[in-house]
Amino acid sequence: MIRVVLPAHLRTLSACQGEVQLEVKGAVTQKSVLDALEERFPMLRGTIREHVTQQRRPFLRFFACEEDLSHESPDAPLPEAVASGKEPLLIIGAIAGG
Amino acid sequence: MSGVRVLVGTRKGAFVLTADGKREKWDVSGPHFAGWELYHIKGSPADQNRLYASQTSGWFGQLIQRSDDGGKTWAPVGNKFVYDGVPGKHQWYDGTAHPWEFKRVWHLEPSLNDPDTVYAGVEDAALFRSTDGGQNWEELSGLRKHGSGPNWQPGAGGMCLHTIILDPTDKNRMFIAISAAGAFRTDDGGNTWQPINRGLKSQYIPNPEAKVGHCVHHIAMHKSRPNVLYMQKHWDVMRSDNAGDLWQEVSGNLPTDFGFAIDVHAHDPETIYVVPIKSDSEHFPLDGKLRVYRSKTGGNEWEALTKGLPQSDCYVNVLRDAMSVDSLDSCGVYFGTTGGQVYVSPDAGDSWTPIVRDLPAVLSVEVQTLS
Numbered sequence: 001m002i003r004v005v006l007p008a009h010l011r012t013l014s015a016c017q018g019e020v021q022l023e024v025k026g027a028v029t030q031k032s033v034l035d036a037l038e039e040r041f042p043m044l045r046g047t048i049r050e051h052v053t054q055q056r057r058p059f060l061r062f063f064a065c066e067e068d069l070s071h072e073s074p075d076a077p078l079p080e081a082v083a084s085g086k087e088p089l090l091i092i093g094a095i096a097g098g
Numbered sequence: 099m100s101g102v103r104v105l106v107g108t109r110k111g112a113f114v115l116t117a118d119g120k121r122e123k124w125d126v127s128g129p130h131f132a133g134w135e136l137y138h139i140k141g142s143p144a145d146q147n148r149l150y151a152s153q154t155s156g157w158f159g160q161l162i163q164r165s166d167d168g169g170k171t172w173a174p175v176g177n178k179f180v181y182d183g184v185p186g187k188h189q190w191y192d193g194t195a196h197p198w199e200f201k202r203v204w205h206l207e208p209s210l211n212d213p214d215t216v217y218a219g220v221e222d223a224a225l226f227r228s229t230d231g232g233q234n235w236e237e238l239s240g241l242r243k244h245g246s247g248p249n250w251q252p253g254a255g256g257m258c259l260h261t262i263i264l265d266p267t268d269k270n271r272m273f274i275a276i277s278a279a280g281a282f283r284t285d286d287g288g289n290t291w292q293p294i295n296r297g298l299k300s301q302y303i304p305n306p307e308a309k310v311g312h313c314v315h316h317i318a319m320h321k322s323r324p325n326v327l328y329m330q331k332h333w334d335v336m337r338s339d340n341a342g343d344l345w346q347e348v349s350g351n352l353p354t355d356f357g358f359a360i361d362v363h364a365h366d367p368e369t370i371y372v373v374p375i376k377s378d379s380e381h382f383p384l385d386g387k388l389r390v391y392r393s394k395t396g397g398n399e400w401e402a403l404t405k406g407l408p409q410s411d412c413y414v415n416v417l418r419d420a421m422s423v424d425s426l427d428s429c430g431v432y433f434g435t436t437g438g439q440v441y442v443s444p445d446a447g448d449s450w451t452p453i454v455r456d457l458p459a460v461l462s463v464e465v466q467t468l469s
Contacts, residue, residue: 009133009158013174043174047158051178059157093157 003088028083107136110458175232182239189251207262219259238288253277278313294342320367348397359421406450434460
């Protein structure tokens with residue numbers, strides 16, 4: 001199981017509490033995890049990635065294993081600790097605005 | 099028993115204010131979607147329980163929420179707003195070409211007779227329509243593909259399509275307004291559009307009488323007289339008696355004719371309301387006095403309405419979609435401020451009381467008259 005931690009507003013939107021646990025088929029990448037996340041919670045489409053470009057929204061970051069993975073390729077494998085479920089993928093809203 | 103439901107969009111959530119026909123005791127529900135910007139919430143004229151809300155965020159983008167029970171519960175519907183074809187470029191603030199990019203929905207206008215049909219005015223300026231209750235959106239691209247698109251430019255708030263008016267007597271006629279492109283009209287259901295800005299004079303553009311480029315802030319119409327339009331332009335209050343073919347200034351004795359909001363009395367199409375704001379660089383009332391101005395002559399002759407409104411040290415703004423009227427026998431007038439107050443006048447503007455005083459900055463106010 002892949003573990004994903006959503007920012008508070010997206011937990012409210014998707015009506016989920018705590019971590020999300022996802023089954024991901026094939027390689028565990030940013031893209032495959034987000035595809036699985038949006039498949040399970042369709043209301044999240046467009047909120048993390050732009051609808052058309054599929055690019056990460058600029059005020060969001062992806063952290064895991066104490067690393068910033070935001071600028072990694074969407075198709076790059078996520079760390080083994082994320083793929084094994086030992087560590088979560090954190091989706092973080094930038095500390096900005098009021 | 100008749101009553102009213104006031105739909106308030108703010109910088110940090112939505113609020114629903116309800117009262118019976120006396121409009122004295124209010125129930126306040128909210129915040130809904132706490133922490134999000136609610137640019138606009140509006141009910142369907144064909145089904146008072148069907149509401150649409152534009153929920154947006156700099157972090158998470160655009161959502162559309164729909165309620166089928168008058169705002170008690172909500173569910174997200176479609177949020178995929180994709181321009182038709184290659185969107186092209188418009189003018190940026192410095193006059194250079196800038197790619198069209200979707201940012202948010204400013205205004206939602208439900209159809210007059212079908213609860214599942216709703217129009218969305220968006221930034222960067224374009225008009226979208228859903229015919230399935232907001233699940234799917236299609237651009238009416240004839241507007242953006244009007245030949246003048248490359249000359250449109252953003253106002254201070256962005257290049258937004260903020261006003262959509264449906265003609266109750268002609269399903270093929272619609273009016274929209276864009277900051278800063280101006281007003282446009284379609285007579286064929288949105289396939290083709292023409293700019294309707296003749297008579298507007300804007301000193302802040304190279305040709306003050308250009309066909310497009312005017313910063314129109316808002317337009318209002320009375321349903322009984324769809325050829326008469328009232329406009330609050332950046333500066334100037336304007337009127338057209340021929341569906342926008344020609345405008346004339348009706349600022350008359352207003353102390354300042356800058357402002358954002360404008361609306362029409364529910365039962366008297368010659369009675370209109372504006373909230374004069376000091377200037378484009380000082381977005382607050384003149385002399386710190388919050389005054390609604392009413393004209394009973396369709397413009398030119400204005401009276402200040404002050405009873406119940408703060409007449410000293412008031413420095414709030416009233417935004418373009420933050421004024422509305424109900425259609426009870428004694429027409430109620432409502433407006434919200436960037437200071438978080440929502441005022442009601444149950445006597446057509448003669449006197450005012452705050453329904454709430456301390457909401458987040460108010461972006462929009464719409465009123466439903468409930469049967």
